Amino acid sequence: MSQLNPPVICIIADKHDLYDDRAYWKQALSLLEEGFLVHYIVVNSDESNQGVTKEGVSFYLIKRKQYIPSIILNYLIKKAFLFAMNMMK
Amino acid sequence: MCRKINADIFQIVDLRINRIISKLRNQHPSAKFIYDIREPRDYNLLYITLKKWPVPFFIKMMYARHIQQWEYSKTNYYDYLIGVDDEIERRVKENCKIDYTTIYNYTNLKDLRKNNPLSMKVFDAAYIGGISEVRGALVIAEATRILKEEFSGIKIFLLGNIHDIRLRNYLADFIAKHDLKKIFLLKNMYPILKYLIIIIRLK
Incomplete structure (x- = not known):
């Protein structure tokens, strides 16, 4: 596979962390070995951060917006917030 | 973030990302989308996630079924599905129209056990x-x-x-x-x- 313009793959996870056994160690690293440029986005992380892992995977950790501890109420608040934003546009 | 990366292929690992899959598809019309479909969602919800919810069982069952059907319906946005075992394959073939391959999640022993007496x-x-x-x-x-x-x-x-x-x-x-x-x-x-x-x- 040509290294000049390698195909780019973006793995997006929500419940799996960056160093997940399957998504990272098996899938992402296998793709890297095959010449892909691998990006790994973790949407529901404990912290916001980005960089490149030792193995060469570009990662983006995105902290989930949490207004209150209850998942359901949090979801509803976010929906209401988005709805209000759309109404204001 | 995804716009910036502008990937050729997107691989979605978790259920909840499906909330934005149609938007992602529209943003990246030429990209291929792969969904890593996980273990039976309805069973997991019913017997693990919702197990302790103080709600009658039939309501939990209806919710679990609804989420499972929602997941199946979202697979239409993908170009390809992958899973880890034969049971997922059976369920996918019964409920989805998208091509699917099982990639067994066995431990990769590679050379570790070559000379293992x-x-x-x-x-x-x-x-x-x-x-x-x-x-x-x-x-x-x-x-x-x-x-x-x-x-x-x-x-x-x-x-x-x-x-x-x-x-x-x-x-x-x-x-x-x-x-x-x-x-x-x-x-x-x-x-x-x-x-x-x-x-x-x-x-």
Whole structure:
């Protein structure tokens, strides 16, 4: 596979962390070995951060917006917030 | 973020990302989308996630079914589906129209066991991953009890977290009751290096 313009793959996870056994160690690293440029986005992380892992995977950790501890109420608040934003546009 | 990366292929690993899949598709019309479809969603919701919810069972069942159908409907946004076992394959073929391949999630032993003599054997069988009733923890425990009668030297190892306290207590009682302490071993997740050492000791 040509290294000049390698195909780019973006793995997006929500419940799996960056160093997940399957998504990272098996899938992402296998793709890297095959010449892909691998990006790994973790949407529901404990912290916001980005960089490149030792193995060469570009990662983006995105902290989930949490207004209150209850998942359901949090979801509803976010929906209401988005709805209000759309109404204001 | 995804716009910036502008990938040729997107691989979605978790269910909740499906909330934005149509938007992602519209943003990246030339990209290919792969969905890594996971274990039976409805069973997981019903017997793990929602198990302790103080809601009548039939409501939980309806919700679990709804989420499962929602997941199946979202697969239409993908170009390809991948999964890890034959049961997922069966369910996908029954409910989805998208091409699917099973990539078994076996432990990749590579060269670790090339020269691994039988004398090095410590465990006869091991399971690695979350330990739950749905994933067969009780069946493995019962199988160990039966196998103990036939093969006195057998050793079974379960490596993973038990989130269900009732299951943890049940297994502890089961091990004590049937004197399985030395042959049925339960451990929480280890760092990856220690886990590789266990794999090398398998035969």
